[in-house]
Amino acid sequence: FVPGFFMNDTLMNSDMDEPARKKVKACCAEKKEILDIGNIESQSDALREKYLKSNPYLHIQIENICDEELLQKVEDELVENLRANYKETDLFKVYQVPEDLASLESEKMPNLVNFRDALYSEAFRKIVEKITGCKKLSERVDCSANAYAEGGHLLCHDDVIGSRAVSYILYLTDEDWNYEKDGGSIELYQTDKNGEPLSQPVVRINPTRNSLLMFQVVPGKSFHAVQEVYCQNAPRLSISGWFHYANPDTTDNYTKQSSREQQRQGEIMQVVPWFLPGDLYCCEQNNFELTETDIAELCQFIKPEYTKATNAAKLRATFLESSCMVLGEFLQPHFVQALKENIDDTDLGNGHIPKDNAQISTEWHLMGPPHKQRFLVLNDNVHPSRNAWAQLCHYFKSVAFRNFIASLTGVRIQANARATVRRFRPGLDYSVAYGQNEPARLDLTYCILGGGKERENDDSFDLWKDGEVGGFSALYDTEDDNDENPDVYHNDDDQNNATALLSLPPENNALAVVLRDPGYLRFVKFLSRKAPGSRIDLDIVAEIHPEDMPEPDPHDPLPSHDTHCSTDNHDNHVSDDIRFYTPAGLLGAGHDDDSDEQFSEENSEKEND
Numbered sequence: 001f002v003p004g005f006f007m008n009d010t011l012m013n014s015d016m017d018e019p020a021r022k023k024v025k026a027c028c029a030e031k032k033e034i035l036d037i038g039n040i041e042s043q044s045d046a047l048r049e050k051y052l053k054s055n056p057y058l059h060i061q062i063e064n065i066c067d068e069e070l071l072q073k074v075e076d077e078l079v080e081n082l083r084a085n086y087k088e089t090d091l092f093k094v095y096q097v098p099e100d101l102a103s104l105e106s107e108k109m110p111n112l113v114n115f116r117d118a119l120y121s122e123a124f125r126k127i128v129e130k131i132t133g134c135k136k137l138s139e140r141v142d143c144s145a146n147a148y149a150e151g152g153h154l155l156c157h158d159d160v161i162g163s164r165a166v167s168y169i170l171y172l173t174d175e176d177w178n179y180e181k182d183g184g185s186i187e188l189y190q191t192d193k194n195g196e197p198l199s200q201p202v203v204r205i206n207p208t209r210n211s212l213l214m215f216q217v218v219p220g221k222s223f224h225a226v227q228e229v230y231c232q233n234a235p236r237l238s239i240s241g242w243f244h245y246a247n248p249d250t251t252d253n254y255t256k257q258s259s260r261e262q263q264r265q266g267e268i269m270q271v272v273p274w275f276l277p278g279d280l281y282c283c284e285q286n287n288f289e290l291t292e293t294d295i296a297e298l299c300q301f302i303k304p305e306y307t308k309a310t311n312a313a314k315l316r317a318t319f320l321e322s323s324c325m326v327l328g329e330f331l332q333p334h335f336v337q338a339l340k341e342n343i344d345d346t347d348l349g350n351g352h353i354p355k356d357n358a359q360i361s362t363e364w365h366l367m368g369p370p371h372k373q374r375f376l377v378l379n380d381n382v383h384p385s386r387n388a389w390a391q392l393c394h395y396f397k398s399v400a401f402r403n404f405i406a407s408l409t410g411v412r413i414q415a416n417a418r419a420t421v422r423r424f425r426p427g428l429d430y431s432v433a434y435g436q437n438e439p440a441r442l443d444l445t446y447c448i449l450g451g452g453k454e455r456e457n458d459d460s461f462d463l464w465k466d467g468e469v470g471g472f473s474a475l476y477d478t479e480d481d482n483d484e485n486p487d488v489y490h491n492d493d494d495q496n497n498a499t500a501l502l503s504l505p506p507e508n509n510a511l512a513v514v515l516r517d518p519g520y521l522r523f524v525k526f527l528s529r530k531a532p533g534s535r536i537d538l539d540i541v542a543e544i545h546p547e548d549m550p551e552p553d554p555h556d557p558l559p560s561h562d563t564h565c566s567t568d569n570h571d572n573h574v575s576d577d578i579r580f581y582t583p584a585g586l587l588g589a590g591h592d593d594d595s596d597e598q599f600s601e602e603n604s605e606k607e608n609d
Helices: 025-033 035-044 043-053 068-081 108-117 124-131 257-266 290-300 309-322 333-341 388-396 399-409 459-466 584-586 594-607
Strands: 005-007 011-014 059-063 083-088 092-096 143-148 153-157 164-171 185-188 203-205 211-216 223-228 237-242 324-328 364-367 371-379 414-426 441-450 471-478 502-503 510-516 520-524 537-542 579-581
Touching: 035 124, 043 124, 059 364, 068 108, 068 388, 083 143, 092 594, 124 211, 237 471, 290 399, 309 324, 309 579, 333 388, 333 441, 364 414, 388 414, 388 441, 388 537, 399 414, 399 441, 399 510, 471 510, 502 510
Parallel strands: 005 083, 324 579
Antiparallel strands: 005 011, 059 211, 083 092, 092 143, 092 153, 143 237, 153 223, 164 211, 164 237, 185 203, 185 223, 324 510, 364 371, 371 414, 414 537, 441 510, 441 537, 471 502, 471 520
């Protein structure tokens, strides 16, 4: 993207010849100040007045903050001397320079060091204190460089942690950058009376070159995000960081624990009655076979191959080892078609720039808050006769379906669950990992991929598989996150990466079944505008019968489980052993060795994909 800028351990060289640059000596930078502090000081009263009039919370963008000639030298030094590593978590997708700019020496990068020193000088800190009204700032230097390539983003958060007082960003973007076509704006969020951000941003700030954006870090107030970057030709390059309080214990905003950590460790995710009441016969006295009545009901919407006793036995044996499986081509074709007819992806995905209120209607409402999640949810009052997704909920609520799940997994589920029909719109929606205090659950997620018939056989549908456009679901272990800064996930060369232990790419017409241990969080990765269409799913987090609860293994990302009705002992599974099944594979699975071998090869190829 940028000549000489290291991206993902690869040096991106320009094909164009450039004039040889002369080495800049340290003494040259002294001839001209990169920050004209005297001039900024003379404007501080006007800047303070502008700051106090800003919404939704106090912020200011100071344009032409630096001498442009010297700023270009700062950018050149940054690009030519520092390497940026690719980082992706549930919260962001970005190239980060792992080196703390506080540790740089002036020999190789005199102009960058001069800028850093001027920014954190006592004179400039006093200007920041005057404009923002914050208490005395310390000498501590806390800054880094980031590059957001196309598809890069940072989701909603408030920057709150430790002694941070004021956040700032210096933009090194192209001069003609416009967020309406290039993306990458800073999105500011209004908060409600409970200190939670509203679902849509109310202000977008263009990342204008040679401008400095500043705002005070306030718990439950300073929520912001970086809009997805659309520009293909250049990254959104910036230097960002924080000014810290000199005496943090005397400030109202000081907190040792970040908002992100509190969010993870806080609320218990409740389940409520959702499934229809009724006794389950399946799993009692090692009886896993479905009745003819259940099979007749299930085959109204499920492929009949999944209801056969021999196939269920094979799936159950595998699930007892791996605790995870994906059932492809799950619903009958006519029902899949009805589900897709309820989804309109006009002007969504495939590169379209989305509108914040896209597809919000009388049937679909927006679910937040955005520091935890944002997606559309099907209203509870939609009648099954009017909407196929409401009809699918009706089918899945049945006792027959609960017996069916027990026959496949050896795990009975109670009547309590959290069930939601979710729609993740390209360029807008996601969920992040939060809500740690939850016992083991059985997660059932049925997924349909939007985009229309004309895209199903197009190469663009392959984008779902490699995760590049997001939309995949993942399981995340909070105990393995040793990051000092959970809001920003600062980590070095994969040493402390926030790594998903289990990642499930979105599969069209597939049911994913996962037995999840306590302490493991789930998220759906932000869906890029370049996705072929929406991801729509019925997501059910089901309460497990007390007798079927797994024995947790702290060394395994997913629990192996010996249920009360299991007759065999099972070893702990391999964490990446995700089994994908199709009805075509199941047809031969129980008849002869050759068919079973063919079935295994099909699954193996799918796992490799």
